[in-house]
Amino acid sequence: MSIVFPVSLQMTSDSLRVHTGGFTFTNGYLLSGTGGNIAVDAPEGFADWLERLGVKLEALLLTHWHFDHVVDAARLAREHGCQIYAWGPSTPETRLELHLKQWAGIEYSVENYPVDHCLQGVPAISVAGRDFRLEHVPGHSPDSLVYIEAAAGRVFSGDTLMQEGIGRSDFPDGDGDLLVRGIRKKILTLPEVWAVFSGHGRPTTVGSELESNPYL
Numbered sequence: 001m002s003i004v005f006p007v008s009l010q011m012t013s014d015s016l017r018v019h020t021g022g023f024t025f026t027n028g029y030l031l032s033g034t035g036g037n038i039a040v041d042a043p044e045g046f047a048d049w050l051e052r053l054g055v056k057l058e059a060l061l062l063t064h065w066h067f068d069h070v071v072d073a074a075r076l077a078r079e080h081g082c083q084i085y086a087w088g089p090s091t092p093e094t095r096l097e098l099h100l101k102q103w104a105g106i107e108y109s110v111e112n113y114p115v116d117h118c119l120q121g122v123p124a125i126s127v128a129g130r131d132f133r134l135e136h137v138p139g140h141s142p143d144s145l146v147y148i149e150a151a152a153g154r155v156f157s158g159d160t161l162m163q164e165g166i167g168r169s170d171f172p173d174g175d176g177d178l179l180v181r182g183i184r185k186k187i188l189t190l191p192e193v194w195a196v197f198s199g200h201g202r203p204t205t206v207g208s209e210l211e212s213n214p215y216l
Contacts, residue, residue, distance in 0.1 A: 020043070026199055028046040038127055042073040062145075063159070064087070070090065119134055136182075137186055139160070144159065155197065163209075
């Protein structure tokens with residue numbers, strides 16, 4: 001499934017599209033503009049979707065290393081030659097492959113992918129003509145990053161903040177209190193009209209979550 005979001009949620013004239021893939025219905029975003037194409041996360045089917053669109057990526061930004069967000073990352077690196085930005089390298093343990101097998105009996109294997117730019121401790125990046133501020137918001141996953149594109153008034157929140165929800169904290173190394181504190185300090189202090197594009201579900205705004213998110 002793919003969607004082109006209306007201008008009222010994009011707040012810019014560039015193209016922002018989403019592919020939702022896999023049994024966890026994970027969102028992967030495609031940002032296209034004059035500077036090139038950037039993806040945020042790589043769920044199942046994302047590489048095939050880009051192939052159908054005839055799109056080549058300059059970069060892939062990963063919000064965190066859980067399996068459903070990175071399953072197509074290695075293929076994208078191989079086929080597009082794109083640079084991958086992430087907190088750091090992942091392992092089967094941090095990708096929750098072992099947890100998934102023990103918890104649900106599901107065998108799920110993710111191909112190892114390169115990380116060209118490790119973002120631990122990095123406050124901001126410029127990619128394909130776009131500037132992103134980075135906020136580390138652990139609690140759902142220890143490496144969770146939020147990408148804030150201030151010029152566009154939008155936030156790519158991964159699995160930290162979602163429409164009337166937050167990320168699960170019952171996975172290994174999860175911490176619900178830490179997650180809520182990080183969201184309140186680093187996301188809910190942004191302008192209320194800014195759009196929030198999350199790893200699952202529909203887009204929302206900072207103001208909507210301030211007003212109606214029952215977890216916050």
